[in-house]
Amino acid sequence: MLDCYDIIIIGGGVAAASAVLTAKNRGKTVAVITNGEETSSLYRAERITNYPGLPAMSGKEMSEVFRRQIEENATDLIRGRALNVMPMDEVFGVAVGNDFYQCRALIIAAGITRENLYPGEGEFLGRGVSYCATCDGMLYRGKTVAVIGSGHEAAEDADFLESIGCTVIRMRENGKYEIKGGLKANAVVFRGEEQAVDGIFIIKDTVSVTRLVPSLVYENGGIVTNRDMSTSVPGVFAAGDCTGKPYQLAKAAGEGNIAALSACEYLAAKK
Numbered sequence: 660m661l662d663c664y665d666i667i668i669i670g671g672g673v674a675a676a677s678a679v680l681t682a683k684n685r686g687k688t689v690a691v692i693t694n695g696e697e698t699s700s701l702y703r704a705e706r707i708t709n710y711p712g713l714p715a716m717s718g719k720e721m722s723e724v725f726r727r728q729i730e731e732n733a734t735d736l737i738r739g740r741a742l743n744v745m746p747m748d749e750v751f752g753v754a755v756g757n758d759f760y761q762c763r764a765l766i767i768a769a770g771i772t773r774e775n776l777y778p779g780e781g782e783f784l785g786r787g788v789s790y791c792a793t794c795d796g797m798l799y800r801g802k803t804v805a806v807i808g809s810g811h812e813a814a815e816d817a818d819f820l821e822s823i824g825c826t827v828i829r830m831r832e833n834g835k836y837e838i839k840g841g842l843k844a845n846a847v848v849f850r851g852e853e854q855a856v857d858g859i860f861i862i863k864d865t866v867s868v869t870r871l872v873p874s875l876v877y878e879n880g881g882i883v884t885n886r887d888m889s890t891s892v893p894g895v896f897a898a899g900d901c902t903g904k905p906y907q908l909a910k911a912a913g914e915g916n917i918a919a920l921s922a923c924e925y926l927a928a929k930k
């Protein structure tokens with residue numbers, strides 16, 4: 660791991676793959692933070708027939724191609740979920756669980772990330788609701804916790820919490836959960852049934868971009884960008900579905916390429 664990368668890319672789909680290829684060709688050090696290709700939109704697509712240069716294939720097969728390209732071209736591939744981005748003087752800090760990475764420019768290629776908080780989630784965040792078992796698990800040793808989430812990371816976090824002595828209620832179904840409590844969260848309601856708990860870990864595949872980088876301007880379901888894919892935060896670029904419609908592979912790849920070129924220009928101007 661480097662102390663500070665030229666560029667960190669958050670994502671792992673086609674926009675991230677396109678950005679990493681261009682940034683690498685421009686001689687930049689690049690870390691890609693991704694929670695796995697199986698969480699990308701593409702992975703769910705049955706058959707892709709409109710991507711130039713590749714024959715018709717399943718989304719899963721195409722995801723594999725992009726994953727390999729990212730692995731082969733990134734300076735470092737960091738598996739995990741970026742939880743937040745902290746702008747600090749000339750660099751950005753990105754938290755992934757308990758780890759922290761730094762870069763001089765950032766590309767967000769996180770796909771569609773919706774705000775959609777469960778009722779009570781925002782209110783009790785930090786008061787019984789956590790997004791990170793590694794960070795907060797020890798607080799709940801010997802206690803009962805709920806882990807809400809259907810993905811791979813949610814399952815791993817539930818295993819981890821059990822291993823440190825928590826009683827874990829796994830809530831893997833998709834649907835509307837409600838968090839209840841007083842001073843602290845103390846119950847989860849799902850389909851009218853209330854479960855008493857001491858803590859609640861909400862492990863979604865993504866973090867909404869407004870939480871990831873709070874000062875970003877976000878409108879009509881997308882990060883607002885200029886034609887060079889720069890955002891309202893200097894040094895932060897965005898590409899792919901996270902910038903809004905159309906939600907299409909070719910558009911995401913093109914934006915990833917532009918975002919990487921613009922990030923390189925931004926870095927050159929800073930020297």
Ligand SMILES: Cc1cc2nc3c(=O)[nH]c(=O)nc-3n(C[C@H](O)[C@H](O)[C@H](O)COP(=O)(O)OP(=O)(O)OC[C@H]3O[C@@H](n4cnc5c(N)ncnc54)[C@H](O)[C@@H]3O)c2cc1C
Binds near residue numbers: 898
């Ligand atoms: C069922 C379906 C069928 C489709 N069919 C077609 C088609 O035929 N043709 C076409 O052109 N398009 C199609 N699309 C759309 C296409 O898949 C998307 O436009 C494209 O995948 C967007 O790429 P992306 O890189 O922007 O985002 P994604 O592919 O969604 O990748 C983003 C990745 O970043 C990860 N991520 C997000 N936040 C974080 C974080 N905080 N930390 C770490 N990782 C994070 C996500 O989990 C995800 O893996 C389809 C989509 C779906 C759902």
